[in-house]
Amino acid sequence: MLVKKKYDVLIKEYEQELENNSADYQLLYNLGKLYEIKGMYEDEINVLGRAIDLKPDEPLFHVALADAYVKNGLNSPAITTYNKALSLDERNIQACLKLGVLYRDLKKLDDAIIAFNNAIKINPDCSYAFLNLAQIFMDKKLYDVAIMNLKNSLQINPNYSYAHFLLGKVYEEMGNYGKALLEFNKVKLINPDxxxxxxxxxxxxxxxxxxxxxxxxxxxxxxxxxxxxxxxxxxxxxxxxxxxxxxxxxxxxxxxxxxxxxxxxxxxxxxxxxxxxxFDSAINALEKSERKDHRTFMMLGQIYKKKNELSAADKYFQKAVAMNPLDGEVYFELGYISKSMGKVNRAMELLEKAIELSPENHKAYNLLGDIKSEKGDYDDAVKFWKKSDELRPYEKKTDYINDDRKDLDGDIQRLRQALIIEPNSTRLHYELACILKNRGYIDEAVMEFKKVLELNPNDRHAQYYLDVLLKNSGFYDEEIEKWEKASTKKPDDINVLYNLGKAYSKSGNIERAILEWEKVIATDSKMYDAYVGLAFAYKAKGDSRKAIDNFEKALIIQPDNRDASLNLAKLYKNIGHLDEAAGLLKRMVKQENNYDFNFQLGLVYKMMGKFDISLVYFEQAFKYEKTSVDLLYNMSYIFLKLKEYEKSLLFAEKVIELDKDFGPAYYLIGNIQKIREKDDKAVYYLSKAVEKSPEDQFSYYLLGITYKNMGNGPDAIKAFNKAIGLNPDDVYAHTNLGMLYYDNGNLDLAIKEFQKAMIINPEDELVLYNLGLAFYDRKMIENAIAIWKKKVNINPNDPYVHYNLGYAYEEV
CATH class of the missing domain: 1.25.40.10 (Tetratricopeptide repeat domain)
Structure with missing residues (x-):
């Protein structure tokens, strides 16, 4: 009914029904949800309040009212109302999750942690709660706890792409780039958008x-x-x-x-x-960066040193040394500046400090040698120079700059030196600007031409070249210029402002586009295109929340708009809001049954682990598009998960027909061949998979398993080592590698691999059983007993471990 009728018509019908039956709380609730779709949040709050007055013990109504408060920016009553819902039904997981998200947004992180933990108590398989906990611990820089929660989320739902993305971000922030690469590769495969x-x-x-x-x-x-x-x-x-x-x-x-x-x-x-x-452009950029760290001060010092502004260089090197007093390079720079300023004794002290902190600093020895030579201490000078030569690395210098460019660079340095003496010379600034222009240093040329015009506003040549440079650099844009002129004539015309924003967006100036579109919204809050423009602009900036907010506002104005709905659904999906994505896409697919909506729904349900529903939508998408590699691969994956191997094979082969370098398709075929016990074929396709995707840990692991089953120990060991190289936390690769070493009689290496596996997962029964065997055969009986006892505590019903323990106790 909601799909077929317009929302305004439905609202009028419900309002008329309420005139005849004002005590129908379900009707009030339904009307509230319609008001929510239309963005009429105050009306929604009103009717939901009336519904609660009639049925105060219904948690659903309280959650809906709290949602409306959040939409209206009324956070305190929202918290109170979510808690009221929980007092009526302590197992209301939606109230827990929404309360947790609200606390997290308000930076009340400890309260958010409690809410998400309560959600997990209600449903231990709530991957969304684990993901939100991980985000909080990421904010707190507690990376190990964040990783644990993300792994919990992925254990419940291995296809949760946003959890893989966050895990990749955690590893990247920790500097573990190998593991980060694995996670981002998984995201690319699960969510191609x-x-x-x-x-x-x-x-x-x-x-x-x-x-x-x-x-x-x-x-x-x-x-x-x-x-x-x-x-x-x-x-x-x-x-x-x-x-x-x-x-x-x-x-x-x-x-x-x-x-x-x-x-x-x-x-x-x-x-x-x-x-x-x-240099001037570099200084300007550093000032805008607002960074006050050691590296920034160091760079500023080096820039002023190149500009021969020694006092300024000294000031910034002093700041750098205050930030990091153990950096020998800064002391060298300070020593160099002090020598250049004639402060020889200070220079020697600083250079000696540089050598103390960085004994390999050949430049410091060389400069000390120069100072000693100037002071007449030739024997000491020779000692320092010799030491510098010993430490100086051999550097083969390749000069790719042609002679003309060298000459131009020489002229630039000459003119800069001259400008230190004559800073107000228009001639020198003009000559420098022309050389910079010819050398390709456009920003600095612009600055120099501007200095010429500051000194002589009537210099037509400088003005001409400045205009040309600005135009060629994209500072001038005809479309922007056209709409800017229009906006000066009609400053309140929303169409002019909208088109000015569009011109800025097209030129890549997103911030100015946002400014113009915000003006439009301030004048006309019902302009759909301005909200959509803002949504895309905030998405470009990486601000998903504001992007979502603006897409939602656009859809209040045009609820059935295809493009806004599709883009909003993708945003929901990309940040892990899978229920919201599914709800919106299902509503749209009823109105327009096309490829995009069906494919996105298939992806969303795949991420939820609902493979049978995912397949329904992928098959619908296939009716509209039969050559999409992403669709065909996903269909092959789903058929494999549903154990429909023939169909999985068929679609994987279609992928390879379209893209012979698509490694994951070879992996799927190799996996199917292994399941069918066609090991030779499995090896062929898995070898192809690692050839096409050398970072594919899973293909190496499966290749190792296949070789192991074929009795090819050496190749299996190579494959497992490759898998471990890509992911050192692969407990199964360590375990299988340990088993191979055990079978080869290499007990020490076997024990080493089993112990690595046990560190990763201390309760893995297969690891514990095999580690016990290796200890036993190595005559380390007490160790074997301790490990097997641990396995008994985990699984007391395993007859084999009891049997082995009996033998071990006899040995003792």
Whole structure:
């Protein structure tokens, strides 16, 4: 009924019914839910309050009223009302979860922990509660506890992509990039829409030294979402690390256009500017970064040193040493500055301190040698120079800069030195601006032309070149210019403001777009397009909550809008709100039965572990699109889970027909062949899987199992070691490797692997049983007894362990 009739019509019908039957609390509740869909939260609060007056002992009504309070920003009454629902039904898990989320949003983290733990007591299989607990412990930097909760969440629901994403983030923050890579790869496979996972894969590959893959993932993320701030940030950092400073600057500027609050982008921008000797731009970027750490002060000191502004350099190096008094490099820099300022004795003290902290610092020995030489202490000077030569690493210098560029760089340094003496010379600033322009240092050229115009506002040549540079750099945009002119004539015209925001968004200036669209909303709170624009803008900035809020407001205005519904559902899915995603998509699929809604519903139910329902929607999607690799792979996966092996095989083969490099499809086929005990075929496909996806731990593990079953111990050992290299916490790989060593008679290595497995999972019965056997055969009988007793405590009904314990006691 809700789908077929318009909400306004339904609201009128319900209101008329209530005139005749004002005591119908169920009707009041239904009317409240309709008011919620339309965004009429005050009316919703009113009718739900009336429903509660008529039936005060109904927890459902209290939860709905608390939800309405939250939507209206009334947090205190919301908390009270959720607690009232729990007083009526202490097992109301929805009230627990919603109360926990509200406490978490209000930064009342301890109260949130209590609420989520209560939800787990009600339902120990509530993966969403474990995930929320993990997020709280991540905020508290308690990473081990966060990992434990995320693993609990994934044990309940292995396809919960957001839990894998958060686990990847925890590992990344801990510097464990290998494990982070595994988790982000799982996200990519489970949820192909997750742009943030693609971006993080780029960043992780950079950290692991794989620049090609890093670039590939970030470019892929940007192709899928051209305004995604983290994709551009990670891409900029990758380019910076590769020494591609010009392109890095372009990407990092895009980041700041999208989200000026992401101040880390300014820090990386400063590094790029500094590497290109664009010192004023670097200083400006560092100031905007608002960072007050050791590295920032160090960089500022080095920049001012290059600019020959020694007092400023000394000041920042002093700040750096205050932040980290054990950094020998800072003492060297201070020593260098002191020598340059004629403070020789101070320089010697600082250089000696540099050597004390960093005995390998050849530059400090060399500079001490220079000072001693100047003082006439030639024997000491020679000693220091010799020491410097011993420590100096052999460096083969490759010069890729052509002679013309060298000459230009020399002219830049000459003009900068001249400007220290004559800072107000328009001629020197103009010459420097022209050389910087020719050298490609556009930002610094712009700054120099502006200085010329400050000194002489009538300099037409400087004005001409400044206009050209700004236009070529994208500072001028015809569309923006057109709508800005229109907005000066019609400052209150919402269509003009909307189109100005659209022009800014198109040019990548997301922050300005947001500003214009907020003006539209302030003038007309019913403009659908402005809410959608804001939703996409906040999504680009990485602010999922504000993006969701604006999509929801857009759907209040146009409840059946396809694009807003689809994008909102994807956002819900990507941040782990699977019930909300499913509810919205099911409503939309009744109105428009198409590929996108069915495919997304299939993914959502797959993430919930409801494979039979997932398959229904994937099969519907297949009617509309028969060549989507993502769909075909997911169908193959679901058929495998449902043990329909022929169909799984058929769809995996279709994937390979379309994309012969799609490693996970080979894994599925290898898995099916292993299940069918066709080991030779399994080895072939699993070998293909690891060839196409070298980071695929599961393929290596399954390959190891297959080789082990075939009696091929050496290859099995290699495969298990590969799996462990990718994931050192793979308890099954350690266990199987231990069993292989045991069978080979290599008891010490077997014990070592079983012990590693036991550290990961102290209650794994197979590990305990086999470790006991290895200890027993190694004549470490007391150890064997202790381990087997532990297994008996876990499972007292295992006859084999009792039998072995009997033998062990006889030995004693």
């Amino acid at each position: 997750d742009i943030y996972a693609l971006s993080m894969l780029g960043y992780i590959h950079l950290k692991l030294g794989n620049s090609k893959k890093a670039l590939k993932f970030c470019r892929n993320a940007i192709m899928k979402d051209p305004n995604n701030v983290y994709a551009h940030l990670n891409y900029g950092i990758i380019l910076l690390n590769l020494g591609d400073y010009n392109d890095a600057i372009v990407e990092l500027k895009k980041v700041l256009n999208i989200n000026p609050e992401l101040v880390d982008a300014n820090y990386y921008l400063a590094i790029a500017y500094n590497e290109m000797n664009m």
